[in-house]
Amino acid sequence: MVLFLKRLFVFMVLPIIVIIMTEGFLRNKNSLYKEKIQGAIRDKEKIEIIILGNSHANFGVDPNAFDKYAYNLANVNQSIYFDKRILLSHLDEYKNLKYVLISADFHSLYFSSQGIRDVWSYYDTGVRYKNKNYLFEDFSHTLFGYTPKIILSLFKREIIKHLSTENIVVDFPVQKGVNLKDTIKKGFIGYEGKDVVAFNENNFQGSAKSWNQKVESSKEKLEIEEDLNGLLQILINRDIVPILFTTPTFVEYNKYLKTSFLNGNESDFDRISEKHNIPYWNFMNSQLFKSEDFYDHGHLNKKGAFKFAEMLNDSINNLY
Numbered sequence: 608m609v610l611f612l613k614r615l616f617v618f619m620v621l622p623i624i625v626i627i628m629t630e631g632f633l634r635n636k637n638s639l640y641k642e643k644i645q646g647a648i649r650d651k652e653k654i655e656i657i658i659l660g661n662s663h664a665n666f667g668v669d670p671n672a673f674d675k676y677a678y679n680l681a682n683v684n685q686s687i688y689f690d691k692r693i694l695l696s697h698l699d700e701y702k703n704l705k706y707v708l709i710s711a712d713f714h715s716l717y718f719s720s721q722g723i724r725d726v727w728s729y730y731d732t733g734v735r736y737k738n739k740n741y742l743f744e745d746f747s748h749t750l751f752g753y754t755p756k757i758i759l760s761l762f763k764r765e766i767i768k769h770l771s772t773e774n775i776v777v778d779f780p781v782q783k784g785v786n787l788k789d790t791i792k793k794g795f796i797g798y799e800g801k802d803v804v805a806f807n808e809n810n811f812q813g814s815a816k817s818w819n820q821k822v823e824s825s826k827e828k829l830e831i832e833e834d835l836n837g838l839l840q841i842l843i844n845r846d847i848v849p850i851l852f853t854t855p856t857f858v859e860y861n862k863y864l865k866t867s868f869l870n871g872n873e874s875d876f877d878r879i880s881e882k883h884n885i886p887y888w889n890f891m892n893s894q895l896f897k898s899e900d901f902y903d904h905g906h907l908n909k910k911g912a913f914k915f916a917e918m919l920n921d922s923i924n925n926l927y
Contacts, residue, residue: 626749629758633748636761640682640731643794644693647678650793651700654678656923658794659690660710663854667907668708670793672916674924676703679794681710682728687831688719691838692734704847706923709835711851711887713864713872714818716832717825726752784902797909798902805903806857814904815863822868832879839883850923851876851887855896855915860904888922890915 647654656677658668661684670677680693690709698704721728725736726744730752735741743751749758784798804810842849853876861869873889880887890896895918900911907915 626747629749630747632765633753633758633761638727638731639791639796640728642791643680643682644697644732646791646794647680648697648700650676650678651697652702654701655703656706656708657694657701657704658708658710659685659694660708660854661685661712661715662906663712663856664708664710666798666902667854667912667915668795668919669797669909669912669916670795672913673920675705675920677793677916681794682724684721684724685728686719686721687715687835687838688736689721689728689732689734691834693728693732694838695841696733698841698845706848706850707842708850708852708919709838711853711872711876711889713853713869713891714822716828716835716872716875717822719827719831719834723754784908795912797912798906800908801899801901802903806898808859811857811860811904812863815860819865819868822865832875836879836882839879839885843883843885848926849883849885851880851885852919853889853891855890855893855900855907855911857896857898857901857904858892858894861892886922886926888919890918 647657653676655675656670656673658664658670658677658679658681660668660681662682664681665679665683665685668679668681670679681690685693687709694707720736725739726741729735729741729744730748753761784800784802785796786799789796839849853873869891876887876889896907896911896914900907900914902908902911
């Protein structure tokens with residue numbers, strides 16, 4: 608019996624040590640969420656334009672193209688729910704903020720949860736998803752915050768960083784197509800080049816079908832719209848101009864999205880913009896963007912992001 612207990616103890620000690628070491632690693636790990644929010648706080652006195660939204664805005668709007676000091680606070684799969692609360696958590700500190708650009712994509716009014724990213728965002732921004740109790744996630748990032756696959760990829764990237772003679776900046780979360788050696792400038796890090804594999808009819812149809820189903824099955828639209836209206840009114844009351852915008856997506860891909868959804872979405876944001884007397888700029892099917900401006904069918908690359916930001920900058924300069 609004593610021998611059994613000794614073996615059991617030895618058997619249990621190693622996993623516990625591994626979990627403790629992994630926990631320390633994850634809690635001290637840098638991330639794009641952390642980089643973005645800390646950078647925005649650091650630049651709070653200079654920021655005149657803030658960009659909010661999901662991956663379309665995150666990769667599609669280069670703040671370096673604006674005349675005014677702009678900062679990109681968008682993130683992958685970031686919903687209006689998180690846009691609003693991440694912005695409001697530090698709004699009082701942005702003393703010179705004049706414009707807030709809010710991504711208004713065809714699915715923006717149909718999702719509020721970011722899935723597993725809810726907890727990742729919570730770790731670095733402090734924003735809870737609908738007042739969820741993150742007791743277990745706070746207790747252990749290893750067991751409840753990240754999947755084994757993600758943890759392994761982080762360890763792999765850390766090993767590569769230590770073995771590399773070049774400076775690798777980006778930690779997590781990283782998307783395929785992002786250069787690990789890039790630095791984040793004004794909250795922006797973009798896609799390199801073009802993912803040729805993504806540009807085919809089967810991929811267009813599959814992705815569009817998935818988004819069509821998500822929009823069709825969503826029951827959140829009224830709640831999300833009300834939440835957005837609240838954000839817009841807060842900004843207007845502070846003499847900050849909110850601007851709704853729809854990013855370009857590849858025209859051949861757009862053909863597979865349900866026309867009724869696209870028309871309804873444009874109508875919804877037209878109505879919201881008229882209600883608050885604010886601009887809404889829809890660039891979704893803009894003929895000015897060619898395939899070489901896109902990384903994949905839904906996201907602009909660095910070249911396209913700078914080009915699009917220049918267009919937004921011109922539109923802002925022409926507002927008054």
